[in-house]
Amino acid sequence: MGEVNGAEYISVGEGHSPSRGSNVNKVSLLPLVFLIFYEVSGGPFGVEDSVGAAGPLLALAGFLVFPIIWSVPEALITAEMGTMFPENGGYVVWVSSALGPFWGFQQGWMKWLSGVIDNALYPVLFLDYLKAAFPVLGGGLPRIVAVLVLTMVLTYMNYRGLTIVGWVAVVLGIFSILPFVVMGLVAIPKVEPSRWLEVDLHNVDWNLYLNTLFWNLNYWDSISTLAGEVDNPKKTLPKSLFFALILVVVAYFFPLLMGTGAVPLNRELWTDGYFSDIAKILGGVWLRWWIQGAAAMSNMGMFVAEMSSDSFQLLGMAERGMLPEFFAWRSRHGTPLVGILFSASGVLLLSWLSFQEIVAAENFLYCFGMILEFIAFVWLRVKHPNAARPYKIPVGTVGALLMCIPPTILICVVLALSSLKVFVISIAAITIGFMINPLLKHVEKKGWMKFSTSTDLPDLNAAPQDRDSLIEEPVLRT
Template identity: 80%
Template sequence: MVRIWSCMQKLRNTPNRQASVSMGEYSGVEYVGIGEVTPPRLDNLKKVSIIPLIFLIFYEVSGGPFGVEDSVRAAGPLLALVGFLVFPFIWSVPEALITAEMGTMFPENGGYVVWVSSALGPYWGFQQGWMKWLSGVIDNALYPVLFLDYLKSGVPALGGGFPRVIAVVVLTVVLTYLNYRGLTIVGWVAVLLGVLSILPFVVMGFVAIPKLRPSRWLVVNLHKMDWGLYLNTLFWNLNYWDSISTLAGEVDNPKKTLPKALFYALILVVLGYFFPLLVGTGAIPLDRDLWTDGYFSDIGKMLGGVWLRWWIQGASAMSNMGMFVAEMSSDSFQLLGMAERGMLPEFFSKRSRYGTPLIGILFSASGVVLLSWLSFQEIIAAENFLYCFGMILEFIAFVRLRMKYPAASRPYKIPVGTAGAILMCIPPTILICVVLFLASLKVMVISLFVVMVGLVLQPCLKYIEKKRWIRFSISSDLPDLHATTES
């Protein structure tokens, strides 16, 4: 008896379809089973095309330079600039490549949950879903905080107290409604918000040219380093490439669209961080203590006047709106995908008349409101800690599937063998260990408690399913990842 996927029983080569794409190579193998299955969806809904997908990825990962200011405060201009050039090669590129390969191998809602389930079994697939969903919700709680931090200099009442609480709730409700109305709307809203949030930094770059002093970029002081803040800021601003995989079932021709969108989004993200930092550190005398979230609006005022400050604050508002709706889409469709796999109660798989996962959206929005009282640094540290655990499972699943099913159909395949796949995962894994080591005791305790909850929660849900207290079901339209057949 050999355990294989029922959807991989008829692999066949098709040389006439071989082609290369920007981030790797097309495998030349026709996608039989998994790729031909369309996850349950409403027939009258449009799928997401490549341009909205690029900006959805952009907002899943970045949304612009808002939030990178702490890297200068922690390490100074030189290491901040170097970090946003070098760090993508250590972390972002490997994560994006793995997402491209695995996302096209399993183009269904649920994304990384399905990858881990297929490699390690449903128990660990659930743990992956639990940790990554919580990480995403914690991450999403950050965007109302960033939004209000950029506005509080102009509207001091938003700096704290009851007005801030009301503002967080109202903002969450409005943006949640956008997610309810449909992913296509969210995608094109992301395009519009992306263009509008990038424009003021292009203008700021031109305004700053006469004031640039290249010597300011070279300032470094290794004796005044906050390594924890530095690495957490880089890590938070350059991760979550895999989040788009939970929307793969909603993408138009994901086998080709997803890798291309990841490639273009990677370029957009790196440029969107590096050049505003280049302008801000080169045009303004350095005062590291001032480089905190919201400082780019002050830089805009110093370089161009009040009008540029307000423009950047408005761009921050739009950026945070884009990041919020993109992250919530990913989180809610992940819950839908898990329900279609029978990991969560069936009611999580129910869609609204707009095709959106209503229960998943409500759960995600509730988590955002509950967590929004945390500070900027606490939110980053907590979500990074949980995210690291989830990424370790993804790396293991990626390598295990390469070793266990080397001939499986991969519409997009990273042009490395099994040894290359293992080597590619080593640098980001070392980085993960460093980030975990630098976490505070408070963050460690809370995060480990949350992980323990997930370890117990899955058996509890299986017991509830066995007792038939709540209905669970597996969609018949999805391939069986754990079928057995005789060889």
């Protein structure tokens, strides 16, 4: 995924804040791979709409081409910027360092809100998979209680520590992927390759097709908000992104390949949950139950991974003085207590939204945030070309700019296809962020809440004499 500098350099983010809980276990490579897997994917659940919208050929091509256009650039940028700023806050720090604290706050607001909107989906989907066995969970008071209880249990898991969350993600990931391996093996004798080539360009729902691809292959940058909790992030973060990228693409493409090749095409049936029907056709009821159980567990994994990212982002923003100091408070397990509670409250407030509204709204906000990230990435290459980058994409400034053009075009297409309702709601949410920032500045000025900035966090915009240790020069180690 690019070059890793061989010499030892003084890194931009080499200092460690005392508030970061150095006595807390750091996240190692394998749990980090599965945390990224759940930030981005969680398995092939939800990709069925791509076949329903465009047919097998475009669906298969999409999950091969789209990662090159979108996922690879986003993962590469995350690897470079995440190792350049190995601290909690991630993309908020990147944008703030490049464009100033105002735009850094807007980035944090849009990305946090997008993450919370996304997370509101998973308890609902979890219950949707279980209601076939337990019809009482289909609606009414039992469903409301179940959403509350499930959210509280998963929130408590986040409270207990990121290391626990990471290993839970590993277990859930294996459980979620394994039934599709079995389904693929069972499907091999029934595969007809000609089915993969079926396409009808006059009958393609491009809005649904692109939104399905985009929703299933974004959020690679979310892991950057946990960089301060990673063991040796300069080496571990790029490796984990590389392995997670392979895992995600295979976890999408292989089930689609087997499912579309082994079962006669009926595009109307290819909607959310259709993989469980394919499992029954190919392997029987036992495989269908396994797929449904894996889907339910996958939603749990995505919930805990997303909440970890959202809550540590708020902690990182507090360490940078963008939020009141109490957002940086840690529990005895080293987790961001206030950030977790705040994110859980947002999930409960938004859990009434429909699946389509959730996907469209989060995509819109996420797109705006990604545009700021691309600008920050290129601008830091221009403004601070000599700043230490332990992991650097092997392209120059022009190459960095060219790399951002295809995903930016894709973002513009996704935004253009948004409905008027989603556009209005999203613009209103962005406007709220523009109002919250000066309000917090006023609160800080009046002394109504305490704000503080960790002295150990680097500042690329400091005076030249204060930046000497940030320049990419070899340092002799004794």
